[in-house]
Amino acid sequence: MAMVGPNLDPTLSSFLILSPHSCHGLSSNTEVTAKTAFLFILPQYNISVPTADSETVHYHYGPKDLVTILFYIFITIILHAVVQEYILDKISKRLHLSKVKHSKFNESGQLVVFHFTSVIWCFYVVVTEGYLTNPRSLWEDYPHVHLPFQVKFFYLCQLAYWLHALPELYFQKVRKEEIPRQLQYICLYLVHIAGAYLLNLSRLGLILLLLQYSTEFLFHTARLFYFADENNEKLFSAWAAVFGVTRLFILTLAVLAIGFGLARMENQAFDPEKGNFNTLFCRLCVLLLVCAAQAWLMWRFIHSQLRHWREYWNEQSAKRRVPATPRLPARLIKRESGYHENGVVKAENGTSPRTKKLKSP
Template structure:
């Protein structure tokens, strides 16, 4: 059995890093895990793996461990950025590349297919994770918890870990633009939504609006998952556009729910809170200016997303109209050709200026009777 030889690249060259970035990341993760085995390095290794800044609070149910944010979170986020890069490479190599070989897509469609495949897998996992955390913490069954007892400085383990992983995933998307050799024309579009996700998630985490951010991420994940699934089915069959219609309905409903929850939580819920003083040391930012700025940013972002959605739908409608017009023209041309053939068969054909029938004989002329 013959084996194909892989191309060898110079060590630490650009091509070497691109083709082996997942292996380099796995080596880093392995070093951190080995550090857990020794007492000297265990404390440092735990900073990479586990969330930091924990503190125990005495409650009626007993002592509960809570977390808050700090500078050491950057180290933990870095570790999970590397984990996200490894998972990205696994999904790409063992799932998406095998599907691409069967579909035989063009380079442009293949790039879009890989992008949607990765994001569909992420949003599916994020959707179920958000749903589980929101249900177990009681944010869905008791909506008043979204604004009660603000500021939400102390977070349960699963809430803090969820936000760290979300930030790690969207930060890993930045070097993936280099690793996946994304075209320059596609970079601004992808950078746009990566930066928007980072700003919204980091804003909810740092402004102590984690409960509201969790519900909004759940709604966003549902809409985004449906959109990328619709794109995947569209690349396999361009006539399959029903999922885009379903996504359009879900997208509009998501925008309405996002604005409603934001106004209800920030505009009404926090406005009725007992403390309205600006105290960054305790994490309290509940002032009129703070609420107005946050609501303004939320309205601007949702309005911009709706404008992009309307622009996308109009472009899609124009393309559909052009396709229908082209089909009608092709049908009309085919009908005209068919009618011309029928007329030609009925009237015969010309030869040397004389009309001949189909069998080649000259048609008999009718005699005109004299009056």
């Protein structure tokens, strides 16, 4: 019990005297608040998996993940605004870009930061989990229901970023002509990331995202250098070469893991409760989705390259058709000594020169 001094107000002293029941109420409220905060901040559905030495904590997905994703959507919106205001706006003011280039500059600037962070994070996860050194782990022991903390947290942040891109179309005041193109890419990423997460293909999804994000990072970096100086087009040539190779690697890896690896697994029963989707129909749907997405990206790439080449050759042919205008030789003008004033030639001393008298015949 708290000690009350003689000069202390009795009304105030009643608040200082805390009974055990009031302390228990405060502690219970604190626990409820902490549990609610953890629901938003930390991944849910943790489970202890026994190992040879001790136990490790793994996670699986569930409806509570939507609350965590919602929280990180707001965090991503704040980070988006910070990058825009303190980095991109200051750079774009120095470049004096037009409205169209300014919009593309902001888009590429945001995506360069995101892809760079995602590539480093994804590469770290893939290396530490041993997915690169052991490719057979992409399909062995399927379904991969139990995820390490860093794998699940990576997927939650990825979903939060691409979901935050939808309201950013309004916040960034994107032009109506650009909205369909950006919606296509946003939906494409959401379908692939959510599909890999929900179908328990998280290991394969990490490798494919690492390849895709590396290519996208190179493209948007090349576009930023182009906006800074239109003569910097070497990175576009490097991106064009990497783009085709990346499409080939993604298709090969998807066919190897899904078409051959999962097809040879013994457990091929459709069991959503255990997270097993290893059936012929599911494998065909996933392969068709991956192949269709890569074919669509390759078609857009070829179409844009042909359009750029056509514009380049049109400019070159236009330059050849226009003949060079010959320069006229400068005429030598013989000036009289002195200067002109009101149409009269003045001598250097200011007096008009005397006119010569014509002799009469």
